[in-house]
Amino acid sequence: MALSKKPVTGMKDILPEEMKIRDYVIGVIKETYGKFGFTSIETPCVENIENLTNKQGGENEKLIFKILKRGEKLNLEAAKEEKDLVDGGLRYDLTVPLVRYYSAHANELPTPFKALQMGNVWRADRPQRGRYRQFMQCDIDILGEPSNLAEIELILATTTTLGRLGFSGFQIRINERRILKAMAAYSGFAEESYDHVFITLDKMDKIGLEGVEAELLEDGFAKESVDKYLELFRGMEASENGLAYLAKKLGDFLDEEVRESLQEIMESVNSTKSADFELVFDPTLVRGMSYYTGTIFEIAMPQFGGSCGGGGRYDRMVGKFTGNDVPACGFSIGFERIILLLMENGFKVPSQPEKAAFLIEKGVAKEELCKVIAAAQEERKSGTQVLVVRMNKNKKFQKEQLTKDGYTTFREFYKDPLK
Amino acid sequence: MALSKKPVTGMKDILPEEMKIRDYVIGVIKETYGKFGFTSIETPCVENIENLTNKQGGENEKLIFKILKRGEKLNLEAAKEEKDLVDGGLRYDLTVPLVRYYSAHANELPTPFKALQMGNVWRADRPQRGRYRQFMQCDIDILGEPSNLAEIELILATTTTLGRLGFSGFQIRINERRILKAMAAYSGFAEESYDHVFITLDKMDKIGLEGVEAELLEDGFAKESVDKYLELFRGMEASENGLAYLAKKLGDFLDEEVRESLQEIMESVNSTKSADFELVFDPTLVRGMSYYTGTIFEIAMPQFGGSCGGGGRYDRMVGKFTGNDVPACGFSIGFERIILLLMENGFKVPSQPEKAAFLIEKGVAKEELCKVIAAAQEERKSGTQVLVVRMNKNKKFQKEQLTKDGYTTFREFYKDPLK
Numbered sequence: 072m073a074l075s076k077k078p079v080t081g082m083k084d085i086l087p088e089e090m091k092i093r094d095y096v097i098g099v100i101k102e103t104y105g106k107f108g109f110t111s112i113e114t115p116c117v118e119n120i121e122n123l124t125n126k127q128g129g130e131n132e133k134l135i136f137k138i139l140k141r142g143e144k145l146n147l148e149a150a151k152e153e154k155d156l157v158d159g160g161l162r163y164d165l166t167v168p169l170v171r172y173y174s175a176h177a178n179e180l181p182t183p184f185k186a187l188q189m190g191n192v193w194r195a196d197r198p199q200r201g202r203y204r205q206f207m208q209c210d211i212d213i214l215g216e217p218s219n220l221a222e223i224e225l226i227l228a229t230t231t232t233l234g235r236l237g238f239s240g241f242q243i244r245i246n247e248r249r250i251l252k253a254m255a256a257y258s259g260f261a262e263e264s265y266d267h268v269f270i271t272l273d274k275m276d277k278i279g280l281e282g283v284e285a286e287l288l289e290d291g292f293a294k295e296s297v298d299k300y301l302e303l304f305r306g307m308e309a310s311e312n313g314l315a316y317l318a319k320k321l322g323d324f325l326d327e328e329v330r331e332s333l334q335e336i337m338e339s340v341n342s343t344k345s346a347d348f349e350l351v352f353d354p355t356l357v358r359g360m361s362y363y364t365g366t367i368f369e370i371a372m373p374q375f376g377g378s379c380g381g382g383g384r385y386d387r388m389v390g391k392f393t394g395n396d397v398p399a400c401g402f403s404i405g406f407e408r409i410i411l412l413l414m415e416n417g418f419k420v421p422s423q424p425e426k427a428a429f430l431i432e433k434g435v436a437k438e439e440l441c442k443v444i445a446a447a448q449e450e451r452k453s454g455t456q457v458l459v460v461r462m463n464k465n466k467k468f469q470k471e472q473l474t475k476d477g478y479t480t481f482r483e484f485y486k487d488p489l490k
Numbered sequence: 491m492a493l494s495k496k497p498v499t500g501m502k503d504i505l506p507e508e509m510k511i512r513d514y515v516i517g518v519i520k521e522t523y524g525k526f527g528f529t530s531i532e533t534p535c536v537e538n539i540e541n542l543t544n545k546q547g548g549e550n551e552k553l554i555f556k557i558l559k560r561g562e563k564l565n566l567e568a569a570k571e572e573k574d575l576v577d578g579g580l581r582y583d584l585t586v587p588l589v590r591y592y593s594a595h596a597n598e599l600p601t602p603f604k605a606l607q608m609g610n611v612w613r614a615d616r617p618q619r620g621r622y623r624q625f626m627q628c629d630i631d632i633l634g635e636p637s638n639l640a641e642i643e644l645i646l647a648t649t650t651t652l653g654r655l656g657f658s659g660f661q662i663r664i665n666e667r668r669i670l671k672a673m674a675a676y677s678g679f680a681e682e683s684y685d686h687v688f689i690t691l692d693k694m695d696k697i698g699l700e701g702v703e704a705e706l707l708e709d710g711f712a713k714e715s716v717d718k719y720l721e722l723f724r725g726m727e728a729s730e731n732g733l734a735y736l737a738k739k740l741g742d743f744l745d746e747e748v749r750e751s752l753q754e755i756m757e758s759v760n761s762t763k764s765a766d767f768e769l770v771f772d773p774t775l776v777r778g779m780s781y782y783t784g785t786i787f788e789i790a791m792p793q794f795g796g797s798c799g800g801g802g803r804y805d806r807m808v809g810k811f812t813g814n815d816v817p818a819c820g821f822s823i824g825f826e827r828i829i830l831l832l833m834e835n836g837f838k839v840p841s842q843p844e845k846a847a848f849l850i851e852k853g854v855a856k857e858e859l860c861k862v863i864a865a866a867q868e869e870r871k872s873g874t875q876v877l878v879v880r881m882n883k884n885k886k887f888q889k890e891q892l893t894k895d896g897y898t899t900f901r902e903f904y905k906d907p908l909k
Binding site: 074075076077078079082083084085086087090091093094101105106107108110111112113114115116117118119121122125136137138139141145147150152153156157158159161171172174175176179180181182183185191193195205216218220223224227231335338339342343345391392393424426431433437440441444445448451452454455456457458459460461472473476 | 493494495496497498501502503504505506509510512513520524525526527529530531532533534535536537538540541544555556557558560564566569571572575576577578580590591593594595598599600601602604610612614624635637639642643646650754757758761762764810811812843845850852856859860863864867870871873874875876877878879880891892895
């Protein structure tokens with residue numbers, strides 16, 4: 072039987088050109104985050120299925136690649152439903168594994184613990200252009216830091232990295248789950264309908280304020296609540312300092328400390344940033360994951376429609392594993408989108424080594440071959456990339472191909488040394 | 491329900507200390523192989539189940555983590571056996587995916603194609619100390635190079651890398667599948683029993699020549715054949731040049747070209763190598779994978795019982811995908827064993843950046859906070875790793891912990907600047 076040449080549906084092979092860019096970007100990310108005191112860690116790609124299906128992951132839990140039990144544990148005849156057949160799954164993000172990791176190893180880790188994770192995640196999403204079922208995520212997280220120093224450091228580290236990769240003129244949008252809730256409470260929505268309201272609010276980018284208004288009314292919410300809610304957004308747009316306006320309007324619905332902390336994050340970041348971007352308050356920012364408890368943020372690139380990454384505070388997730396909550400905050404870069412943008416802009420990896428090709432005619436004597444290889448070894452020591460290959464019959468074509476591949480120096484070795 | 495803190499059975503979390511070493515080793519590997527003209531590529535971790543179960547992988551095919559079909563494709567009631575339930579599996583090595591990749595993309599790749607792959611593979615082996623069900627493999631392969639230049643470059647590149655990582659005094663054992671076969675044919679074993687004979691021969695390390703003799707006789711092979719076979723090994727041990735002795739003995743059973751090529755590989759490598767090791771002919775080397783067609787080799791480290799990596803020529807695997815064979819040869823480093831050896835020897839990553847910690851008392855004014863963060867940003871620009879953290883109540887203990895973690899400079903910032 073002939074074998075299938077294609078990768079599995081929705082996943083992709085990475086060709087050398089893209090790989091060069093990926094390796095370079097990974098290097099920049101590791102170096103930059105390292106300067107901020109983040110240390111690399113890794114967790115297995117497979118997690119216990121129970122950990123992946125405990126409602127922390129929202130919609131992603133529907134997209135898990137599940138792993139069949141093995142050996143005696145697999146009892147096909149007795150299996151009544153899917154969960155009888157599987158014991159593991161491929162991780163759909165790096166946050167659930169990180170929290171499990173921290174819960175297991177907290178005693179061996181510093182406080183606060185600043186983690187950098189770069190790894191693949193899998194989601195059985197409908198395949199579409201530029202979106203794959205296996206993709207790299209790049210997360211930084213700070214565990215054990217209750218103050219907004221976590222948010223400030225995360226945003227500075229992420230934006231410094233983006234700046235070093237050549238990105239500029241972008242925005243970081245920031246919001247607070249507690250502001251979202253205060254706005255809904257102030258407007259008179261019932262607490263159990265908050266999530267419904269936020270899902271509609273999240274469409275603001277696409278359907279605008281009027282669209283949100285129409286959808287809320289259509290979904291049967293009281294006109295009075297919808298009016299009050301929309302008035303908040305309209306008033307804010309017209310005011311100079313949106314956050315101050317909102318805090319005043321919301322009054323006791325919003326804890327004063329929430330506003331102060333958010334204000335401090337924005338001022339410290341905007342006054343110490345090293346990249347060209349702006350951190351702006353955006354009360355329409357929702358973010359889907361159900362585990363967020365405080366600040367939430369997202370990268371908006373002008374060149375790219377959707378979000379290029381995001382994160383937030385999730386102070387109650389460690390408690391699901393250990394029974395004791397630990398403050399936690401993270402920021403994830405949309406690694407694949409970054410790569411896509413760089414490739415589309417014809418990005419070239421800086422400072423590549425000199426490339427030389429040694430072409431050896433077939434039949435060259437053993438002693439001569441040894442000399443050629445020794446010469447290649449010498450050049451490699453001095454930093455040159457040396458390819459030692461057999462000379463093709465069509466040497467001209469071979470050299471043209473090598474030139475295309477970046478080789479600039481050629482040396483030729485013949486069976487008859489006088490040639 | 492409390493969640494499980496442990497990683498899945500047989501897989502491991504990687505702590506920061508080990509991760510530092512891994513990142514360093516990965517860097518050295520990529521740089522060194524790069525100098526030899528190998529380019530990084532990546533394939534998805536999941537492969538079509540048919541590609542993984544076509545008998546190329548030998549025993550590893552019994553150890554596959556299989557992935558459940560999703561959505562409508564999964565029909566639990568109609569499923570009669572395991573294969574009705576699954577459509578993918580986690581790769582058990584990097585060779586099968588590489589060959590699939592090459593078959594799909596040959597038109598976009600140079601000839602010869604020199605690939606470097608570093609990635610995780612999965613095998614549902616019985617868990618044991620130092621052996622995990624997810625582990626990193628590091629393979630280099632040359633596709634499209636029929637001559638022994640492939641073997642020479644693979645062995646030089648691999649050993650140069652090992653040398654740069656501080657390994658010395660090791661051996662590369664080399665053999666040829668065609669020599670193995672010629673020895674069996676000369677001794678009069680039937681062709682269909684070769685594999686059986688080789689499996690026994692492979693135990694030489696553990697049971698010695700007498701053990702191999704006893705087992706072959708016990709398994710019912712003719713005494714005459716066993717005697718003839720054993721005599722070859724004994725005669726070789728006593729002779730000065732084992733390969734020459736063998737070639738003479740085997741006569742027409744062995745193609746002259748096989749001996750010449752092997753001789754040339756050994757001489758060129760031994761005369762141009764940059765690391766401290768020896769390449770030696772070892773007629774007892776078998777290597778399990780059924781896809782090898784020519785030379786086979788293995789790294790033997792004195793500090794480590796088993797093999798630390800290996801490889802060989804597999805000229806007929808691309809043909810399984812495309813119908814047309816392409817010469818191919820690869821060398822895989824036992825990445826996890828290398829890391830284990832380095833950790834056991836107390837290896838320290840060279841040239842780490844200066845580490846400074848800025849401790850900020852709680853309640854420091856916003857303006858002061860901005861100044862501290864700006865100062866941290868400046869120091870980071872000049873290459874220092876700066877950790878900005880809240881000052882704990884027990885500052886002494888906090889600084890002790892940070893010192894343990896490698897921080898050498900401390901700066902403290904108080905609410906009352908006169909403090």
